[in-house]
Amino acid sequence: MMLHGYGSSILDGAWLTINLALTSMSLAIALGLIGAAFRLSPLKWLAVLGESYTTLIRGIPDLVLILLIFYGGQDLVNRIALALGYTRYIDINPFVAGVCTMGFIFGAYLSETFRGAFMAIPKGQAEAGVAYGMGGAQVFWRILVPQMIRFAIPGFTNNWLVLTKSTALISVIGLQDMMFKAKNAADATHEPFTFFLAVAALYLMLTSLSLLVLRYLEKHYSVGIKAAEL
Amino acid sequence: MILDYNLIWENLPLYFNGALLTLKVLFISLALGLILAIPLALMRVSRSPLINFPAWLYTYVIRGTPMLVQLFLIYYGLAQFEAVRQSVLWSYLSSATFCACLAFAINTSAYSAELLAGSLKSTPHGEIEAAKAMGMSRLTLYRRILMPSALRRALPQYSNEVLMMLQTTSLASIVTLVDITGAARTVSSRFYLPFEAFITAGLIYLALTFILVRLFKLAERHWLAYLAPRKY
Numbered sequence: 001m002m003l004h005g006y007g008s009s010i011l012d013g014a015w016l017t018i019n020l021a022l023t024s025m026s027l028a029i030a031l032g033l034i035g036a037a038f039r040l041s042p043l044k045w046l047a048v049l050g051e052s053y054t055t056l057i058r059g060i061p062d063l064v065l066i067l068l069i070f071y072g073g074q075d076l077v078n079r080i081a082l083a084l085g086y087t088r089y090i091d092i093n094p095f096v097a098g099v100c101t102m103g104f105i106f107g108a109y110l111s112e113t114f115r116g117a118f119m120a121i122p123k124g125q126a127e128a129g130v131a132y133g134m135g136g137a138q139v140f141w142r143i144l145v146p147q148m149i150r151f152a153i154p155g156f157t158n159n160w161l162v163l164t165k166s167t168a169l170i171s172v173i174g175l176q177d178m179m180f181k182a183k184n185a186a187d188a189t190h191e192p193f194t195f196f197l198a199v200a201a202l203y204l205m206l207t208s209l210s211l212l213v214l215r216y217l218e219k220h221y222s223v224g225i226k227a228a229e230l
Numbered sequence: 231m232i233l234d235y236n237l238i239w240e241n242l243p244l245y246f247n248g249a250l251l252t253l254k255v256l257f258i259s260l261a262l263g264l265i266l267a268i269p270l271a272l273m274r275v276s277r278s279p280l281i282n283f284p285a286w287l288y289t290y291v292i293r294g295t296p297m298l299v300q301l302f303l304i305y306y307g308l309a310q311f312e313a314v315r316q317s318v319l320w321s322y323l324s325s326a327t328f329c330a331c332l333a334f335a336i337n338t339s340a341y342s343a344e345l346l347a348g349s350l351k352s353t354p355h356g357e358i359e360a361a362k363a364m365g366m367s368r369l370t371l372y373r374r375i376l377m378p379s380a381l382r383r384a385l386p387q388y389s390n391e392v393l394m395m396l397q398t399t400s401l402a403s404i405v406t407l408v409d410i411t412g413a414a415r416t417v418s419s420r421f422y423l424p425f426e427a428f429i430t431a432g433l434i435y436l437a438l439t440f441i442l443v444r445l446f447k448l449a450e451r452h453w454l455a456y457l458a459p460r461k462y
Contacts, residue, residue, distance in 0.1 A: 059439040060432040061397035063404075064411055068432060071418060072425030161294075168296035172404060179298065186306060193307035200295045200303065207294040 003198060006185035010195070013178030014202050020095065020177060021164045024102030028163070031107025036114035050111065057108035062166050065105055070097040070173040098170035106163050113155030118144060120151040150221040157214040161207050168203070178202060237421050238430050241413075248413035249434055255399050255409065258331045260392060263338035270343035271380075272372070275350045285343065292340035297398055300337055305329040305405045330402040338395050342388065349384035350376060382453045389446035393439055400435075410434050 003010065038050030057065070074092045081090055121144060129139040171179035182199040186192035273285035292300070308314045308323055322328045353376055361375045403412035414431035418424040451458070 056436070058393075059436040061400035061411065061435055063397075063400040064414070064428055064431050064435060067411070067415070067418075068425070068428035072428050075422075075424045165296035168298040169401075171298075179296075183302070191310055193303060193310040196299055196303045196307050200291075200299045203296055203299060204291060204294045 003185065003195065004189050004191075006181070006189070006195070010178050010181045010185065010198060010202070013176060013181035014206075016095075016175070017164075017167050017177045017179075018206070020098055020102070020167050020170060020175070021160075023099045024106065024167070025160060025163060027099060027103025028106035028110050028159075031103060032110025032114050035107055035111025036118060039111060039115050040118060054108045054112055057105055062101075062105055063169055063172065066098070066101045066169055066173060069101045069104070070094065073097065094170065094173050094175035097173060098167070098175050102163060102166065102170070105166075106159055109159050109162075110156070113152050113159060114148065116155065117148040117151035121147050146221075150218075150225070153214060153218045153221060157211070157218075160210055160214065164206055164210065165203065234423060235426055237423060238417065238426050241417050244408075244413045244416065245410060245430060245434060248408055248410040249438070251407060251412075252396070252399050252402075252409040252438075255327070255331055255334065255402055255407070256392075256396055259334035259338060259399070260395060262331065262335035263342055263395075266335065266339035267342035267346055268377075270339060271346035271350060274343060274347035289340040289344050292337060293344070297333070297337055297401055298404065301330065301333040301401055301405060304333045326402070326405045326407050330399075330405055330407060334395065334398060334402075337398065338391060341391050341394075345387045345391065346380060346384050349380040349387075352383070353379060383457075385446070385450055385454060389443070389450075392446070393442060396435065396438060396442065 035050050035053055038046045039054075041047050041050070070092065074090070074097075077090050077092070081088075125143055125147065126139050129143040134142065167177060168179045171177050171183065174180070178199050182195040186195040189195070270285045270288065273281050274289070276282045304323075305326065314320060314323065357375055357379065358371065361371045366374065399409060400411040402409050403415055406412075408416060410431050414427040417430075418427035421427075
């Protein structure tokens with residue numbers, strides 16, 4: 001039997017890890033775009049708000065944020081509910097807590113990436129869109145976003161890899177991802193090295209595959225762009 | 231009142247000792263990591279695939295797997311082998327502090343090696359030509375020209391790596407160490423005040439981050455003064 005019969009359980013965990021990473025990344029992209037829009041906003045207080053979001057998240061360890069949002073958030077929600085006269089205990093699901101935390105953390109990092117990418121687009125592009133009679137939203141979605149993607153891919157790749165690896169931390173709050181399953185199997189069989197090595201190999205496969213896909217995407221979005229020859 | 235900070239205030243010494251442990255683990259692993267990183271970076275810039283490949287594989291595997299998995303492999307994993315448990319190293323490897331420092335050092339060595347290799351590769355060509363024209367040997371070239379310049383130019387990126395490592399040290403709390411995060415977990419479970427406990431930990435990390443950023447700014451002003459834009 002593969003890994004004393006724990007193989008399939010770990011693969012289930014791997015599937016959950018992938019789901020967690022993809023769902024968190026979707027939330028992070030949404031928050032990152034909002035954050036970037038805030039930071040590029042001509043309104044001073046919005047820019048300050050966007051900036052404090054990034055600074056705050058970048059200065060606090062992921063693990064502390066995970067514990068804060070899962071345990072602290074749950075506790076706070078219940079305390080507020082109690083104060084409002086709601087007596088039933090509210091339970092937060094670890095997957096939801098994981099997605100929220102990861103999305104919130106990487107949204108901050110991505111807002112930095114997206115901001116740089118938007119700023120890298122020549123001003124004339126948006127002006128040309130306006131000259132063609134496009135509205136603000138049309139300029140944003142048709143002119144800016146497709147070009148921004150090319151500039152954002154290297155930073156995005158980096159963030160995706162860090163996020164994928166950070167999902168291992170969600171096992172600490174009891175989500176049954178592959179790290180959690182491996183820990184259980186390791187405790188049951190007294191063969192921790194075998195199981196953690198298997199998980200390391202799975203993570204390495206995941207990161208390698210991501211690198212390949214994102215490198216292809218980068219090529220795809222850079223079609224027709226001449227690279228600077230050094 | 232929804233939040234209660236009196237108990238946090240009373241437990242501040244626990245956080246303070248935690249901060250000391252965090253800094254201790256951080257400095258030991260950074261120092262060890264840097265010592266490992268320098269030979270690795272030199273291997274990574276080698277044109278011989280026999281020398282380059284092992285270093286590439288090392289940094290690729292370390293950078294492609296989560297820190298938590300590496301920590302568990304060392305702390306829990308190594309105990310699986312009878313030979314390790316019988317060896318003289320076991321007295322070290324059974325200590326959580328030692329394992330945490332070792333795992334963090336290995337991790338940061340891979341990242342530092344890559345950024346140092348990048349810095350070595352971006353050395354202006356003229357500097358190397360000039361050194362060769364002066365008749366320097368390869369060793370002298372590395373010792374007097376390449377390394378001092380590459381280490382300096384890597385400083386801004388290295389400061390990022392140090393900040394990342396400060397955050398990484400929080401994982402030590404998972405293997406029972408009472409660092410800042412560990413202190414917060416203790417307070418959280420003892421008094422059931424998770425929100426206040428972790429917010430306090432977050433604020434301490436934030437303060438340490440600001441101090442480190444400030445120190446690196448000063449270091450850059452000192453060692454990278456020759457690259458600063460000219461002031462008029």
